[in-house]
Amino acid sequence: MTPTTQRHVQTTAVHAGERIRREGFRTTSTPIYNTATFLYDTAEALDAAFEADPSFVYARHGNPTIAALETALATLEGGVGTVAYACASGMAALHAAILATGVAPGERIVASRDLYGTTAALLKNLFLGQGYDVRFVDLGDHAAVDRALGEGDAQVLLAETVSNPLLQVADLPMLAALAHAHGAQLVVDATFTPPTLLHPLALGADLVIHSTTKYLSGHGDVLGGVILAGPQHDATLRSVTRLVGGAAGPQEAWLTLRGLKTLPLRFERQCANATKIAAWLAAHPAIEAVHFPGLPGHPDHALAARLFGPAASAGEAPAFGAMLSFAIRDANRARVFRFLDRLELCLPATSLGDLYTLVAYPAMASHRELTPKERARVGIGDGLLRLSAGIEHVDDILADLAGALGDE
Numbered sequence: 001m002t003p004t005t006q007r008h009v010q011t012t013a014v015h016a017g018e019r020i021r022r023e024g025f026r027t028t029s030t031p032i033y034n035t036a037t038f039l040y041d042t043a044e045a046l047d048a049a050f051e052a053d054p055s056f057v058y059a060r061h062g063n064p065t066i067a068a069l070e071t072a073l074a075t076l077e078g079g080v081g082t083v084a085y086a087c088a089s090g091m092a093a094l095h096a097a098i099l100a101t102g103v104a105p106g107e108r109i110v111a112s113r114d115l116y117g118t119t120a121a122l123l124k125n126l127f128l129g130q131g132y133d134v135r136f137v138d139l140g141d142h143a144a145v146d147r148a149l150g151e152g153d154a155q156v157l158l159a160e161t162v163s164n165p166l167l168q169v170a171d172l173p174m175l176a177a178l179a180h181a182h183g184a185q186l187v188v189d190a191t192f193t194p195p196t197l198l199h200p201l202a203l204g205a206d207l208v209i210h211s212t213t214k215y216l217s218g219h220g221d222v223l224g225g226v227i228l229a230g231p232q233h234d235a236t237l238r239s240v241t242r243l244v245g246g247a248a249g250p251q252e253a254w255l256t257l258r259g260l261k262t263l264p265l266r267f268e269r270q271c272a273n274a275t276k277i278a279a280w281l282a283a284h285p286a287i288e289a290v291h292f293p294g295l296p297g298h299p300d301h302a303l304a305a306r307l308f309g310p311a312a313s314a315g316e317a318p319a320f321g322a323m324l325s326f327a328i329r330d331a332n333r334a335r336v337f338r339f340l341d342r343l344e345l346c347l348p349a350t351s352l353g354d355l356y357t358l359v360a361y362p363a364m365a366s367h368r369e370l371t372p373k374e375r376a377r378v379g380i381g382d383g384l385l386r387l388s389a390g391i392e393h394v395d396d397i398l399a400d401l402a403g404a405l406g407d408e
């Protein structure tokens, strides 16, 4: 806009400084485009922008900061023509991904019995209530998965790569084969296994989601989600995400993009710390059980090594993720609360994937809605805690856990 003295101060106040053209340089870091709409020199150019990919016309359709994040996420997942759609939260991504499969009321969604609580609630309260045929199965029981897919008009199989809080690993190639044999699509929540560890699309998944609130942003300061898929899903995802409107905001996209730059460094340290913490806990007299796929006694150790192994650099042992859970021997709720209250370094926060070590109590948080009997049936006792390893020095984490476990 040309500076002008003829305009009123009210007009100048709202326009001054904006829309300045800067030519001859690019910014090192993508700026935060805090704008809901985009202006073009001609109506012709605006018309073309509606059809462009990415399309910068209106922020629910696209925004350069969000597009930069989507490019980074699609590139990290890999695969030919992989597309990424950034969303306002992991739940927004999951909801849009399920809708993008085209599953309709009356058709079946087969889902893991051990899903993240809010995902299970989404299926029970929203999808089931709207007439979808939702079935929950043990994903480790492949015959049961096959039956559940075969009985109804199954369109979707929904799995998490690693279950919460018992860290069971899903055999994605097997689940993809089962889903596809029944004409269903495999939707994978890979929040526990960032693309530095696993590429579910390459293992047969049709649509993948992450809560980027966790490892991908990594600093516990931003909510977000992403859907990743092959190019055949691009048009549907583009349409569904625009219609349901759970688009990421530019500030959040920028924070996630910034966090993403240190993902490999953070995750390497987190996995190494988790391995040491699991071994230390397994040898502690106050600990009854440790669930960590990296421990040779874990029922999915061999499967985890097979699936996660290819991500390791040549000559390196595979990483097994940075999540683990453990049961304090003979502990009730009061004993667990004393443990949580004594922690001085590890944070008793109900999230995961942050650079801080986080400890969560499933009976109080993710599995709060279940009765103690129901929890016991799925292997979640009153003494079970979940730990998300951070990037602190492992000796400090162990000292904190030792202090909190005490001599009781």
Ligand SMILES: Cc1ncc(COP(=O)(O)O)c(C=O)c1O
Binding pocket: 089, 090, 091, 092, 116, 119, 160, 189, 191, 192, 211, 212, 213, 223, 224, 225, 351
């Ligand atoms: C496995 C998993 N999926 C999805 C979500 C939902 O993500 P968000 O909180 O970003 O909506 C979470 C949140 O904890 C999660 O743990």
